[in-house]
Amino acid sequence: MDGYFWLDGGRMFADLPKLKWQTICVPDDNNRIRLAARCYLIKGRTLTLFDTGMGNPPDPKFPKFMGASYLDFFGINQNDGNLIINLEKAGFAKEDLRFVTQSHLHLDHSGWNTYTNEEKKIVPVFPNAVYLMEDWEWRAGMNPHPRQKDSYLKENFVPLETADLDNKLRYLWRVKHDIDKWGRTKNKFQLEPGLTFIRTGGHTDGHWVALIESENKKAFLAGDLIPTHKHIVPGNLMSYDSDLNKVFGEKIKFLTKACREKWLILFDHDPDFTGGYVAKNQKGHFEFHPFEGGA
Numbered sequence: 475m476d477g478y479f480w481l482d483g484g485r486m487f488a489d490l491p492k493l494k495w496q497t498i499c500v501p502d503d504n505n506r507i508r509l510a511a512r513c514y515l516i517k518g519r520t521l522t523l524f525d526t527g528m529g530n531p532p533d534p535k536f537p538k539f540m541g542a543s544y545l546d547f548f549g550i551n552q553n554d555g556n557l558i559i560n561l562e563k564a565g566f567a568k569e570d571l572r573f574v575t576q577s578h579l580h581l582d583h584s585g586w587n588t589y590t591n592e593e594k595k596i597v598p599v600f601p602n603a604v605y606l607m608e609d610w611e612w613r614a615g616m617n618p619h620p621r622q623k624d625s626y627l628k629e630n631f632v633p634l635e636t637a638d639l640d641n642k643l644r645y646l647w648r649v650k651h652d653i654d655k656w657g658r659t660k661n662k663f664q665l666e667p668g669l670t671f672i673r674t675g676g677h678t679d680g681h682w683v684a685l686i687e688s689e690n691k692k693a694f695l696a697g698d699l700i701p702t703h704k705h706i707v708p709g710n711l712m713s714y715d716s717d718l719n720k721v722f723g724e725k726i727k728f729l730t731k732a733c734r735e736k737w738l739i740l741f742d743h744d745p746d747f748t749g750g751y752v753a754k755n756q757k758g759h760f761e762f763h764p765f766e767g768g769a
């Protein structure tokens with residue numbers, strides 16, 4: 475966990491009028507709703523981190539947003555510890571990680587990629603890790619659409635390329651998907667047996683999700699395809715989604731598989747549930763079943 479933060483409720487439920495979404499999530503006085511910044515450590519042959527949260531608010535790399543500090547604008551609350559502290563509590567040091575990736579490069583998923591050191595240089599937080607970037611996502615982040623410009627903070631990823639000028643691949647691997655014999659771009663990348671990243675696009679061009687398979691069970695890291703259990707409803711989309719229709723279609727595709735194969739779905743932003751399962755009810759709607767309470 476990298477704490478909690480707040481975003482405008484209307485942006486989290488783009489197609490719903492406030493009369494409707496305020497019954498789903500109760501907003502604060504500024505119309506914002508509370509979200510988690512959850513990250514996942516995957517223990518396979520090596521350690522892989524999926525998403526790096528909001529980052530450390532006092533870090534000078536963060537700009538002001540509409541005149542407010544990063545901390546205040548997003549109402550970041552890391553009273554129960556940030557990602558690094560929580561990794562340490564779980565018995566892991568920054569040096570232990572071999573791979574770091576994120577569903578996409580938006581600032582709420584890449585905050586701890588880098589930090590400003592004492593020489594005021596922005597460098598990788600995880601000194602022994604290779605950061606995996608979906609190549610479409612790298613390009614989307616480097617040259618963002620004007621609608622998404624404020625969601626990308628280049629300080630979170632550009633320094634990875636220049637951190638070791640003698641070896642640009644030391645920290646940064648851009649994953650380019652192969653083209654199959656029919657000329658179609660493959661959308662899966664297997665890092666190791668049982669850990670596959672699947673490009674969904676939709677939320678951002680290079681948004682990818684992760685599927686973990688172990689002992690005949692599957693866990694699905696949904697990133698911002700399904701940020702909270704309330705977004706299991708396919709029409710509950712975010713204005714942050716760059717292609718809402720694509721997100722709608724991808725959600726149905728993945729949720730249908732998740733129902734059939736009983737995937738454990740894990741959420742990045744749900745403040746109440748880390749994850750759970752989905753089933754179709756008699757009306758054919760996806761229904762959420764938490765696997766535990768609490769965050």
Ligand SMILES: [Zn+2]
Nearest residue numbers: 580582583698
């Ligand atoms: Zn997000």
